[in-house]
Every structure is written in structure tokens, then in C-alpha cells.
Amino acid sequence: MKKDTGKTRYILLGLMSKRPQTGYSIKKSIENEFRHFWQESFGQIYPTLKLLVEQGLAETTETEIVQNGRQTITYTITEKGRAKLKRWLSEAPDVEKLRYEILLKVSFGTATDLDTIDQHLDAFIGRNEKALAEMEGFLAFLNGLEDQGCERLGSELTALCGKYLYTAMKDWAVAAKKKILDQKELEHETKNT
Amino acid sequence: MKKDTGKTRYILLGLMSKRPQTGYSIKKSIENEFRHFWQESFGQIYPTLKLLVEQGLAETTETEIVQNGRQTITYTITEKGRAKLKRWLSEAPDVEKLRYEILLKVSFGTATDLDTIDQHLDAFIGRNEKALAEMEGFLAFLNGLEDQGCERLGSELTALCGKYLYTAMKDWAVAAKKKILDQKELEHETKNT
DNA sequence: AGCTTCATGTAAATTGTTACATGATTAG
DNA sequence: CTAATCATGTAACAATTTACATGAAGCT
Numbered sequence: 050m051k052k053d054t055g056k057t058r059y060i061l062l063g064l065m066s067k068r069p070q071t072g073y074s075i076k077k078s079i080e081n082e083f084r085h086f087w088q089e090s091f092g093q094i095y096p097t098l099k100l101l102v103e104q105g106l107a108e109t110t111e112t113e114i115v116q117n118g119r120q121t122i123t124y125t126i127t128e129k130g131r132a133k134l135k136r137w138l139s140e141a142p143d144v145e146k147l148r149y150e151i152l153l154k155v156s157f158g159t160a161t162d163l164d165t166i167d168q169h170l171d172a173f174i175g176r177n178e179k180a181l182a183e184m185e186g187f188l189a190f191l192n193g194l195e196d197q198g199c200e201r202l203g204s205e206l207t208a209l210c211g212k213y214l215y216t217a218m219k220d221w222a223v224a225a226k227k228k229i230l231d232q233k234e235l236e237h238e239t240k241n242t
Numbered sequence: 243m244k245k246d247t248g249k250t251r252y253i254l255l256g257l258m259s260k261r262p263q264t265g266y267s268i269k270k271s272i273e274n275e276f277r278h279f280w281q282e283s284f285g286q287i288y289p290t291l292k293l294l295v296e297q298g299l300a301e302t303t304e305t306e307i308v309q310n311g312r313q314t315i316t317y318t319i320t321e322k323g324r325a326k327l328k329r330w331l332s333e334a335p336d337v338e339k340l341r342y343e344i345l346l347k348v349s350f351g352t353a354t355d356l357d358t359i360d361q362h363l364d365a366f367i368g369r370n371e372k373a374l375a376e377m378e379g380f381l382a383f384l385n386g387l388e389d390q391g392c393e394r395l396g397s398e399l400t401a402l403c404g405k406y407l408y409t410a411m412k413d414w415a416v417a418a419k420k421k422i423l424d425q426k427e428l429e430h431e432t433k434n435t
Numbered sequence: 436a437g438c439t440t441c442a443t444g445t446a447a448a449t450t451g452t453t454a455c456a457t458g459a460t461t462a463g
Numbered sequence: 464c465t466a467a468t469c470a471t472g473t474a475a476c477a478a479t480t481t482a483c484a485t486g487a488a489g490c491t
């Protein structure tokens with residue numbers, strides 16, 4: 050649990066830089082806004098929060114209010130934390146390592162299980178269409194806001210990325226299905242000649 | 243190291259289903275063909291290969307030839323291994339968990355470091371253009387082959403996915419830069435009124 | 436002479452997920 | 464009354480990366 054190269058700390062600092070947060074509110078924020086490109090579990094969040102305090106990058110506001118009978122611990126970013134965040138922000142982001150299980154199946158299955166792959170592609174299209182609709186809904190909601198500030202811009206740009214991504218993945222799957230159909234017809238012809 | 247839910251075993255089995263492999267050739271295959279959507283390290287490959295043999299899913303061909311003075315261990319998939327692969331192929335692939343660090347930076351940086359974000363986007367565009375060119379080169383190479391078999395189809399479909407993905411990411415970054423420029427102008431105007 | 440590729444592997448460290456424990460409140 | 468949400472946290476497990484160790488061959 051040395052946490053010296055991981056990104057968890059930065060997403061916590063980033064969210065805290067907007068407003069003080071509890072572990073729970075951080076989890077919810079990530080689920081609501083970052084779901085399509087980032088995820089963190091409580092098992093990462095709570096220990097990292099503790100670590101940030103140890104390193105002077107965050108402070109727990111003493112007001113550990115017992116709200117509605119619930120204990121909440123609010124974390125606030127320190128100046129040192131803001132500096133750390135700014136430094137990270139200026140560094141070139143890592144090249145993203147993607148893991149598309151469906152592409153493994155496409156790669157290994159086109160030789161033997163063409164029909165199965167076709168079904169997986171159908172499900173993939175459905176999933177991406179759904180995600181796309183969500184992104185478009187969110188973008189419409191943002192456009193309805195009168196606030197034109199910078200926080201809106203961040204949300205808009207990340208949602209826009211989701212829109213481009215899901216569109217591309219859906220379009221790819223449609224194109225892939227077409228190629229598979231061609232291949233099937235080719236095989237059929239070969240059989241009949 | 244129980245390896246019961248991980249995907250490593252399946253990529254090894256998948257590659258072995260095409261032809262017998264050494265740990266090293268598996269690593270190279272992944273780097274060459276799957277680089278843009280999957281990665282495995284030697285630290286995963288060698289122990290998993292051992293496990294596959296223990297579970298009767300693969301066999302080491304006794305011909306541990308000392309080729310050019312080098313020791314190589316060739317692994318061949320067994321019938322049990324093929325069955326296991328087929329079962330996995332028929333299961334719905336996991337929803338992919340993406341981690342785009344650049345989107346975190348966009349989200350946290352648009353409020354304070356607009357210029358930095360703009361630079362990151364430039365690098366991102368360059369990176370995606372390069373990857374796109376590679377994918378298109380590979381697709382052209384595949385099209386040049388006279389073989390129209392199923393193994394070709396798998397390579398074509400995965401490369402096509404890369405093409406769609408990199409195009410989308412590049413297009414998004416261009417659109418994002420435009421939105422950032424608009425925001426800057428807006429801020430400038432506000433200052434001058 | 437020195438770097439890269441081929442080729443195997445292990446150990447430690449890190450990173451991340453899942454399951455569990457606890458308990459109040461709120462909505463159906 | 465029951466399920467979900469709010470809220471904290473830990474422990475175990477799983478997955479993955481990185482660094483190291485070894486050594487020959489081939490290219491510059």
C-alpha cells in the first residue's frame with residue numbers, strides 16, 4: 050500500500066479540488082460522471098484517503114458531523130494537495146491500456162464459431178447504443194443549463210468523448226457483422242460449386 | 243495465483259488453438275496483433291502456461307529443441323483445452339472497463355489549466371493519428387493477401403475496430419480543442435466588457 | 436565491444452476487486 | 464417489514480507489473 054505511482058490519489062484530489070468530499074460522495078461522483086472511463090472501489094478509496102491525510106495532501110474537517118445519525122468524514126484538499134494535483138495535471142497522461150474481451154473472442158472465434166461471434170456483436174451493439182443514448186441525454190441536460198462555466202466544460206468534454214467512443218464501437222460492430230455475413234456467403238458458395 | 247476468473251488463460255489457449263506456441267512467441271503475438279486492445283507480461287504468461295499443463299489444457303511437446311543453442315519449450319493445446327476455449331467463446335464477453343487518464347485531466351484541468359489540457363490534446367491527436375496510420379497499413383497489407391480464410395477475417399475485424407476507435411478519439415480531441423478555444427474567447431470577451 | 440533479440444523464469448511489489456462487518460434512515 | 468441508500472472500513476484474494484537473473488546469438 051505504498052501508492053506512489055497509482056492514479057487513485059489524483060482522482061480523489063481532483064474531486065476534492067472542486068469541493069470537500071466524503072469517501073462515499075467520491076464513490077458516487079465517479080459512478081455518476083466518470084463511470085464510462087474510470088472506476089474505483091471503496092477498497093481503494095478509503096485507504097487512499099487516509100494516506101492523503103498522512104502525507105498532508107488532505108485534511109479531515111473536524112466537523113465529523115453525525116448527520117441524521119450517520120457518521121460522515123469530510124476531506125478537504127490542502128494547498129500542498131493542490132500543488133500535487135497541478136503537477137500531475139501538467140504531466141503527459143499515460144497511454145491508455147485497453148482490454149476488449151470481445152476482440153479476443155472475435156479473433157479466436159471467427160475460425161470456428163461465426164454464429165456465436167455474430168450474437169456477441171448484437172449484444173455489443175445494444176450495449177453501446179444504450180450508453181450512447183445516456184451520453185446524449187447527459188449532453189442535452191448540460192446544454193439546458195444556463196451556467197457556461199469551466200466545470201460545465203469538463204463534464205461536456207468527457208461526455209462528448211463517450212459519445213464519440215460509443216458511436217465508433219457501434220458502427221464498428223455493424224461493419225463487422227456485414228463482413229461476417231460476406232464470409233458466410235463466400236463459404237456457402239464454395240460449398241455449392 | 244488461482245487464475246480462475248482471469249482471461250490470461252484464454253488468450254494463451256486461443257493463440258495455441260491456431261498453432262503450437264512458446265511463451266515467447268505468445269508474448270510477441272500479443273504485442274504484434276493485439277497490442278491495441280490487450281496486453282500480457284511474461285510474469286503472467288509463464289506461470290499460466292505451467293498451470294494449463296497441470297490442468298491438462300495444454301501439453302509441452304517433448305521436442306524441447308535446443309535451437310541455435312537456445313532452449314525453447316513448445317506448448318500445444320489439448321482437446322480438453324479446445325473444449326474449454328469453446329465454452330469461454332460462447333459466454334458473453336465482460337463489459338470493458340476503460341481507464342482514460344486524459345479524461346481525468348480534462349475533467350480536473352478545464353477549470354484551471356486550459357492551456358495544459360490543450361497541449362495534452364495535441365499529443366493525444368498525434369498519438370491516435372499514428373496508431374490509425376498503423377492500423378490502416380495493416381489493413382492494406384491484409385487486403386493484399388490472396389488468402390480469404392477465416393484467420394484473415396479475425397485480424398481484419400480487430401484491426402478495423404482499432405481504426406474506428408483511433409479515428410473517434412482523434413475526432414473527439416479535435417472537437418474538444420474547438421470547444422476549449424470557444425471557452426477561452428468567451429473568457430476574453432467577459433474580461434473586455 | 437556493445438546493444439538488441441531470442442528465450443526462460445521467479446520474486447516482490449503494486450494495484451484492484453470482492454466479500455464481509457456494522458448500523459441508521461428512508462422509501463415502498 | 465423489507466429493500467435500498469447512506470456511510471465507514473478491513474481482510475482476503477486476485478490480477479498485474481516490474482525488476483531481476485541467466486545466457487547465447489547476431490548485428491553494428
